[in-house]
Amino acid sequence: MNDLDSIAKLIRYYSLVMSSEAGSGHPTSSLSAADLMTGLVFGGTFKYDLDDPHHPNNDRLIFSKGHASPLFYSLWAAAGRVSEKEMLEFRKFTSSLEGHPTRDFKYTEAATGSLGQGLSIGVGMALNARYLDKLPYRTYVLLGDSEMAEGSQWEAMEIAAHYQLGNLIGIIDVNRLGQRGETMYGHDLSVYRDRVTAFGWEPIVIDGHYMPQILTAFKQATQAKDKPVMIIAKTLKGKGVSFIEDKNGWHGKPLKKDELARALRELGPIDKKAIGQIPKPENVRPAECGGSDIKPVSYSSDKPVATRHAYGTGLERIYPKYPHMVVLDAEVSNSTYSEIFKARYPERFFEMYIAEQNMMGNALGLSIRGKVPFVSTFAAFLTRAFDQIRMSQYSLANIKICGSHAGVSIGEDGSSQMGLEDIAMFRTLLNSVVLYPSDAVSAEKLVEEMAKHSGIAYIRTTRKETPILYRNDEVFRIGGSKVLRSSKADVAAVVAAGITLHEALRAYEELRQEGLLIQVIDLYSIKPVDVETLIQAARKTGLVITVEDHFAEGGLGEAVTNAVSSTGVPVYTLAVRKMPRSGTPDELLAYEEISHAAIVKEVKDKVKNRKRER
Amino acid sequence: MNDLDSIAKLIRYYSLVMSSEAGSGHPTSSLSAADLMTGLVFGGTFKYDLDDPHHPNNDRLIFSKGHASPLFYSLWAAAGRVSEKEMLEFRKFTSSLEGHPTRDFKYTEAATGSLGQGLSIGVGMALNARYLDKLPYRTYVLLGDSEMAEGSQWEAMEIAAHYQLGNLIGIIDVNRLGQRGETMYGHDLSVYRDRVTAFGWEPIVIDGHYMPQILTAFKQATQAKDKPVMIIAKTLKGKGVSFIEDKNGWHGKPLKKDELARALRELGPIDKKAIGQIPKPENVRPAECGGSDIKPVSYSSDKPVATRHAYGTGLERIYPKYPHMVVLDAEVSNSTYSEIFKARYPERFFEMYIAEQNMMGNALGLSIRGKVPFVSTFAAFLTRAFDQIRMSQYSLANIKICGSHAGVSIGEDGSSQMGLEDIAMFRTLLNSVVLYPSDAVSAEKLVEEMAKHSGIAYIRTTRKETPILYRNDEVFRIGGSKVLRSSKADVAAVVAAGITLHEALRAYEELRQEGLLIQVIDLYSIKPVDVETLIQAARKTGLVITVEDHFAEGGLGEAVTNAVSSTGVPVYTLAVRKMPRSGTPDELLAYEEISHAAIVKEVKDKVKNRKRER
Numbered sequence A, B: 001m002n003d004l005d006s007i008a009k010l011i012r013y014y015s016l017v018m019s020s021e022a023g024s025g026h027p028t029s030s031l032s033a034a035d036l037m038t039g040l041v042f043g044g045t046f047k048y049d050l051d052d053p054h055h056p057n058n059d060r061l062i063f064s065k066g067h068a069s070p071l072f073y074s075l076w077a078a079a080g081r082v083s084e085k086e087m088l089e090f091r092k093f094t095s096s097l098e099g100h101p102t103r104d105f106k107y108t109e110a111a112t113g114s115l116g117q118g119l120s121i122g123v124g125m126a127l128n129a130r131y132l133d134k135l136p137y138r139t140y141v142l143l144g145d146s147e148m149a150e151g152s153q154w155e156a157m158e159i160a161a162h163y164q165l166g167n168l169i170g171i172i173d174v175n176r177l178g179q180r181g182e183t184m185y186g187h188d189l190s191v192y193r194d195r196v197t198a199f200g201w202e203p204i205v206i207d208g209h210y211m212p213q214i215l216t217a218f219k220q221a222t223q224a225k226d227k228p229v230m231i232i233a234k235t236l237k238g239k240g241v242s243f244i245e246d247k248n249g250w251h252g253k254p255l256k257k258d259e260l261a262r263a264l265r266e267l268g269p270i271d272k273k274a275i276g277q278i279p280k281p282e283n284v285r286p287a288e289c290g291g292s293d294i295k296p297v298s299y300s301s302d303k304p305v306a307t308r309h310a311y312g313t314g315l316e317r318i319y320p321k322y323p324h325m326v327v328l329d330a331e332v333s334n335s336t337y338s339e340i341f342k343a344r345y346p347e348r349f350f351e352m353y354i355a356e357q358n359m360m361g362n363a364l365g366l367s368i369r370g371k372v373p374f375v376s377t378f379a380a381f382l383t384r385a386f387d388q389i390r391m392s393q394y395s396l397a398n399i400k401i402c403g404s405h406a407g408v409s410i411g412e413d414g415s416s417q418m419g420l421e422d423i424a425m426f427r428t429l430l431n432s433v434v435l436y437p438s439d440a441v442s443a444e445k446l447v448e449e450m451a452k453h454s455g456i457a458y459i460r461t462t463r464k465e466t467p468i469l470y471r472n473d474e475v476f477r478i479g480g481s482k483v484l485r486s487s488k489a490d491v492a493a494v495v496a497a498g499i500t501l502h503e504a505l506r507a508y509e510e511l512r513q514e515g516l517l518i519q520v521i522d523l524y525s526i527k528p529v530d531v532e533t534l535i536q537a538a539r540k541t542g543l544v545i546t547v548e549d550h551f552a553e554g555g556l557g558e559a560v561t562n563a564v565s566s567t568g569v570p571v572y573t574l575a576v577r578k579m580p581r582s583g584t585p586d587e588l589l590a591y592e593e594i595s596h597a598a599i600v601k602e603v604k605d606k607v608k609n610r611k612r613e614r
Helices: A004-022 A027-032 A034-042 A066-078 A118-132 A151-162 A189-198 A211-221 A257-267 A307-321 A339-344 A356-368 A379-394 A422-427 A440-452 A499-513 A531-541 A556-567 A585-591 A596-613 B004-022 B027-032 B034-042 B066-078 B118-132 B151-162 B189-198 B211-221 B257-267 B307-321 B339-344 B356-368 B379-394 B422-427 B440-452 B499-513 B531-541 B556-567 B585-591 B596-613
Strands: A060-063 A139-144 A168-174 A202-207 A229-234 A325-329 A349-351 A372-378 A400-404 A433-435 A457-460 A482-485 A490-496 A517-522 A525-527 A544-551 A571-576 B060-063 B139-144 B168-174 B202-207 B229-234 B325-329 B349-351 B372-378 B400-404 B433-435 B457-460 B482-485 B492-496 B518-522 B525-527 B544-551 B571-576
Touching: A004 A027, A004 A034, A004 A066, A004 A211, A004 A257, A027 A034, A027 A066, A034 A066, A034 A139, A034 A168, A034 A211, A060 A066, A060 A118, A118 A139, A118 A151, A118 A168, A118 A356, A151 A356, A151 B151, A168 A189, A189 A202, A189 A229, A189 B189, A202 A211, A211 A229, A307 A325, A307 A339, A307 A400, A307 A440, A325 A339, A325 A356, A356 A372, A356 A379, A372 A379, A372 A440, A379 A400, A379 A422, A379 B379, A422 A433, A422 A457, A422 A525, A422 A544, A422 B422, A433 A440, A440 A457, A482 A499, A490 A499, A490 A531, A490 A556, A490 A596, A499 A517, A499 A544, A499 A585, A499 A596, A517 A531, A525 A556, A531 A544, A531 A556, A544 A556, A544 A596, A556 A571, A556 B556, A556 B571, A571 A596, A571 B556, A585 A596, B004 B027, B004 B034, B004 B066, B004 B211, B004 B257, B027 B034, B027 B066, B034 B066, B034 B139, B034 B168, B034 B211, B060 B066, B060 B118, B118 B139, B118 B151, B118 B168, B118 B356, B151 B356, B168 B189, B189 B202, B189 B229, B202 B211, B211 B229, B307 B325, B307 B339, B307 B400, B307 B440, B325 B339, B325 B356, B356 B372, B356 B379, B372 B379, B372 B440, B379 B400, B379 B422, B422 B433, B422 B457, B422 B525, B422 B544, B433 B440, B440 B457, B482 B499, B492 B499, B492 B531, B492 B556, B492 B596, B499 B518, B499 B544, B499 B585, B499 B596, B518 B531, B525 B556, B531 B544, B531 B556, B544 B556, B544 B596, B556 B571, B571 B596, B585 B596
Parallel strands: A060 A139, A139 A168, A168 A229, A202 A229, A325 A349, A325 A372, A372 A400, A400 A457, A433 A457, A490 A517, A490 A544, A544 A571, B060 B139, B139 B168, B168 B229, B202 B229, B325 B349, B325 B372, B372 B400, B400 B457, B433 B457, B492 B518, B492 B544, B544 B571
Antiparallel strands: A433 A525, A482 A517, B433 B525, B482 B518
16 A cells, blocks of 8 residues: 555655756646645556556556646656656756656657647547447546636537546646636636536546545546546645745746755655555457458549548548548538548547547547547638647657648638648648648548558548549559659649649640640649659759649648759749639639639740740 | 518528529528527617618627528628628629628628637627727627537637626527537537536527517526626527428538429518618717827847747837737736736736637637737647637738747747747738747837738747847838848858847857858748848848748748749758757757757858859
8 A cells, every 4th residue: 555645745845856956847736736646646546557658458647737747757756667867857858858748758648738638638548448449448637727718628528428438537636826827716616516517527526635535536436437527626736835835926937946945844754765556457458450451442534523532432441451540520521521431430430529629639649549540620620720730749649630621612612611721730740741632543542641651641632523633553652743744845844733733734735735835743742742853843844833722821832942942943833812702613713813724824924034034 | 660570581581592592501500590680680689780880889790600691691681781682692703792701791790600719709899898998789699509519619608707798698509400410419408508507608598489589588688797698599400491490411501493492482472571670779989099109119238138028018018009909818928928018008908818719719809899909828829729810811800919939949848838830820821920020129119010010910929038139229110121141242141030040140150250151131020021132132142041940831931932932042941840849948949950050050061062063
């Protein structure tokens, strides 16, 4: 039996000392939850194999309030797995104990630090336990009271209740104080209780510094069947050190040397040998699932198919070969066509309703538990989850994202539904993949490339049906491109993808009638981009024109401009530059000057200018 | 007294006919709320001067469920302000009646269509009425039940209750059906009632097709003092047409010709002369406020100041001259330094807590009501509100946004807190302004340029103190830049902004020691970008190197590459390309190869290569 008081005291000691040594960090936010986390991790409830952090049946612990990292690291120190020397390297460049937890530290489940994201990640892990791996592990998420203001929390709450995640336990550390002052509700725990109840969770209200209540609460929480449980704990920020306890103005401030000495005197003698024991989990593992053969892609060249439709068909086709796949959609599966997968494999599909932030967080949780989530909604609405997408790169996520209804070419629905900034958004991510197929064959092939690839990959699909451009056995690769038209007499290279590639092909025909030949490149992989082919095209033609159904910044045009900058060949970018509106797709392509006619005009203008300059 | 039954029938007629004529649109989502909106607009509660949509005391009506645009336009047709001919132009390129409402249509308050945003906009308008303009107008927001899954709704709910907005009335049209099937709660209105209550609103549950209940509910809602009211109405999607009523599979589908004929037969005779009357509002207006003189900028050149601090100082300094300003912050005002403004003008400051989406929606509502909101949080957390930011461009917003703690140079807090994609995000917006000052003088001057400018403007600030570079009387302009070092012998132009400009200046000194001179440009306006100066620099030096504390895509580097592409001069970009982590600012700048040393190396490498090529 662990001596919880000694452990809690040791954890407070570490939290104070490591942040003072670092000269930054959040000791007071750590102290408020020190008893709660000691009770959870060392009170007998939490099951974890310290020698095997990857054990599929370990309980999961996520610090949504990631700034309480001193507490988080201290827990593992108190378990005997981080030395005091390592603790004192906190926040240093060479240490895996970063300012906010990252997966550099082996016991971190997911990188946190942008508030209001941990619960969604936990929901993903709990969905995995209950519906996919079918394992008894539980997922615990430590939440701050300030971050309960984030709407994403309530998305996670409603989805957890909807999916009856009795294996998910949240703990709200109600320490009353945010960064710059009091929270909206201070110590009024009834507000949290009522909201939690209204969102379908079981609330347990406790004193977060009274160990018997803490232990009882966790015990009670593990009795839950089909309802997630929220422990709402009244705590004091800085608890245990009188001159910072429950005081405003101490957020994110370590104690200075003399203050630390005073605090440690108050804390009294520490037993550094108070190593806490954690019981191991039941050694059960998910059923093995091997991949099996799949049918080849099969389109007839005379029937146009929307790439969004090919996305759905592709998901369904490849699943047998990639059995870790799971598909999520935000209430638009009949538009993104992920419903094709859902109809065939309903047990691998999760309806996420209109709550994109939580969907992305759930995908991250599933990804960390070894699944390969394919997530879809309109490209425009993915902007809703940019913070979650951004954070998932720091969790080394393996997530595949599809944004449908890209561009002004969706037509009549108007600007609110047009994804015009998605390429820019996804290009910013480190090592991300951004794909933009122009026909159903390439769309399906690229869906499979995404499944093979490890990391964050985005595919942009088009609403309209588009002609088939490729043979069913054509090969596509991440980082590739296709030169569709080329001759020795090309006066320019036109680079496009998606709907504008078809405009470029039409422009090619029109220019050819007038005796002008152009190279046409299908840049289906916008990141990584096929620098070699682009540079060749630039050098050969001396003039590059890009065309995209996307805003002018951060998209295909800038990717190409950047790729060929060293050649000295100028790049001209046709892109969406006027306020988009309702209309037919053709009207809008013409209006935004990204149509075949605009390409023809641009080629002729630029070729003429060049001649003049000579 | 209006004949509400005739009006509701006429509105149903228009909703059906206009969407059938357009061949797309959302008639069923319009029919469910037709009685509710008829009761509101023509039942005597709603006050509006149809001849003066800009009257400051008009009640405000926002369709958060923007896809019910046929209903929205039909209301104004029933008020006699849109002709049937205009109605039949719905969704056409030349019509102001777009697929989802935009401000092209004169009675639209704000563009909607990305769900879960209208309530926040309404909160902004209600905040304005209660705290700023001090006018008796009320704000009404029509909400869909599906969109209540969006977390942003609950952010708006909590803030509205916190600010005691008794002048805000929401109406949830609980028609049970989303796009692809049933909502999470179907017709269980108790779920909405309990949640609304728990979030501090007064719920009124009604039958949304029974006019006496509807009228009573709106009457009751106007009695509210300090609590916002939510009318929760049970409705049927497609109400009034038996074969689509309460049927799944009819979302976003207009009736075909024969179906329409059948529906109109069911509807029975229509009285197109049933013009509804709307009482005018009390003719009160906000107090006039004229600007007065302000103090000049005043920094001493020997004391470094963080640009984030200058942001706060700037807000406080310029307010007397720009009395329409209002400042919002998401619980980090002591980090962004908007607290300097708050301390001096508490009545013009709104604490928005950790709920960035709602903050941005509130700002839009305030902007539409003539205020000039300055909104701040960490640059990283602005990604949370990208969808709201994206949508605000379609509402022709006049919003000023500040993202602090940009870049890896924040140091020890680590990746989660580092804004590394904010420039890319804000550059995508049509006609946006993106500013990135390097010292306190330029920061303050640019804050004032933002206040003067009409539109969306972003300023990126730095955590660290940086030296003063400019005299207090130096002039800065949107679209400008400063050449800080220049000579006839420059071997390259180094373009930077913010923290990296100081690295570039240091690199200049180091290179000068070695006999190499470079031009150094402060690109404080990244969008619009100073194309002329950049092209001159490129032509003069034949080599451009950019350095930025931002990911490589969509940022300063691509903006410059694009700007000078026509010159044929190559641009090389130093940017954040490795997984950032905790460490000191200097360690991280070095690690990411955006430090003075990296600039020196890049200049030398590229100059050497150029010589070799010659």
